[in-house]
Amino acid sequence: MAIKDRMSGNEAVAYAIKQVNPDVMPAFPITPSTEIPQLVSNYIANGEMDTEFIPVESEHSSMSATVGAESAGARSLTATSSCGLALMWEELLVAASNRLPLVLALVNRTLSGPININCDHSDSMGARDTGWIQIYAENNQEAYDNFIQAYPIAEDPRVHLPVMVCQDGFITSHAVQNILLEEDDKVKEFVGEYKPEEFLLNPGKPMAVGPYSVSNYAMEAKYNQEKAMENSGKVILEVAERFKKTFGRGFGFFEEYKTDDAEYIMLIMGSAAGTAKQAVDDLRAKGMKVGVLKLRVFRPFPADEIAKALSGCKAVAIMDRTESYNGHGGPLSSEVPAALFRNKVNIEAVSYIYGLAGRDFMVETAYEIFEELRDVVENGKKVKQHRYIGLRTREEQ
Amino acid sequence: MRTNGIEIRWHGRGGQGAKTAALLLADVCFKTGANVQGFPEYGPERMGAPITAFNRISKEEIRVHSNIYTPDLVVVVDETLLSSVDVTAGLKEDGAIIINTPKSVDEIKPLLKGYKGDVYTVDARTISVNALGKYFPNSPMLAAAVAVSEVMDKEAFITEMRTSYQHKFAKKPEVIEGNMKALTDTFTALGK
Secondary structure, three states: OOEEEEEOHHHHHHHHHHHHOOOEEEEOOOOOOOHHHHHHHHHHHOOOOOOEEEEOOOHHHHHHHHHHHHHHOOOEEEEEOHHHHHHOHHHHHHHHHOOOOOEEEEEEOOOOOOOOOOOOOHHHHHOOOOOOEEEEOOOHHHHHHHHHHHHHHHOOOOOOOOEEEEEEOOOOOOOEEEEEEOOHHHHHHHHOOOOOOOOOOOOOOOOOOOOOOOHHHHHHHHHHHHHHHHHHHHHHHHHHHHHHHHHOOOOOOEEEEOOOOOOEEEEEOOOHHHHHHHHHHHHHHOOOOEEEEEEOEEEOOOHHHHHHHHOOOOEEEEEEOOOOOOOOOOHHHHHHHHHHHHOOOOOEEEEEEOOHHHOOOOHHHHHHHHHHHHHHHHHOOOOOOEEEOOOOOOOOO | OOOOEEEEEEEEEOOOOHHHHHHHHHHHHHOOOOEEEEEEEOOOOOOOOEEEEEEEEEOOOOOOOOOOOOOOEEEEOOHHHHHOOOOOOOOOOOOEEEEEOOOOHHHHHHHHOOOOOEEEEEOHHHHHHHHHOOOOOHHHHHHHHHHHHOOOOHHHHHHHHHHHHHHHOOOOHHHHHHHHHHHHHHHHHHOO
């Protein structure tokens, strides 16, 4: 029986970590993810779990130590945010290319500058091409559920890739809400025991990790890494199916909220999706056919599935909580239209930048966007394809 | 009201426990079976800086993650904020505001920019010092929020708070009775 409780997103992830009880957790504190290693340390000190916790002097070291521990054959993880992730950059690539199934609990926070501690997705989005699987959560429940699914995805022999489990800094990490927790033994059984096929601390089968690769081999290694990322899609869905059978809560690459007959769809990630769902209900009560496509899995990018899901609508608002500084929008604004184009789905698509550095995303913000989409379709309103929403001053048109 | 429940905004200064009060309210409402949300708004945190915290309490699932702009209830933990923060901004006309001050409602009203809803004052300092020997505005303001919002039954609140304090102050059991007295004294003072 699931246990009804109330927790913040950080508490929920720390609780999941306790239940999974991985072997090694090196970590360095950074707002707003600090509570995760702090709570895990408490659990260890209280004898509730026996993970080896390694306090390190920087995030460069925390990811290095996580890579080292995972290479040795230990189920490993770390947690971080923002500049902490930036300092791990080199090791993020090492973790993925060494095909290490470790897990990173990321609490999304903007990257400098101006220096700011609040949420946007610039940290994880900046790491989108490092070869990590990325899964995003709308609330504390999803942060918990996604963490439980992370190791079964990462460790699957068809995948062998690291997984970043993301949630919105402060908005979910520090908000206490109701949550359903699963029983320890059921979580442990779901995640299973880690049995690495090849690892360093295996005297009978010596191996090298991370050696120089000449050009004759390196490109094949990268090709195989890409194939693993492609394979992970199937595995993510299989694990989600098993999760649903075990715990009753279903997941996919994305959630389609009232999109079946929707004329206007907002494609959005993270906590803002919940707020957008409220806007959908309010606008539907007034007769407007709107829906939300909440993207959960950003890597691998479910391009064809997104194109199919959007094929029946008249217009989509593509919502980026980060800037790419390319003059055309954020990462979703590049990848979603590419998916639509390749699948020959010809609909209006307007890119919006919202919520940078903690700028609040309100139900009214979502109304405004849906109404603008309708204006574009019904009245031929010309809008810039790269729009900012929620600015203190009106954007120059 | 969006969440078919109640939305509360707390104004305090860093270190006074407005955030803790919001989280405690979420906690105690959760125990009565409600859907709850309790969260702070973080800025550059420092002692004494104005801070805001929020609660949504509802029978239905809470999906909105924005701050609260049209609260049903505002709780002001420090009356000196009245001169610098627009505490009644967006506050519903049929809502209420509670201010921690030794002043009377009539003395406070002119500072509220013509707010037409219900105004309550609670002298949390006197209540806290009498009950605890120290000034912690948290418990009186929490009790006032429960009494004014009627978000939960007062007896259930008292029972749950005792359990909560027993847990929270497991190593300082001597402060439990004082905190309980601060809660009930606030109910008495408000006459609610």
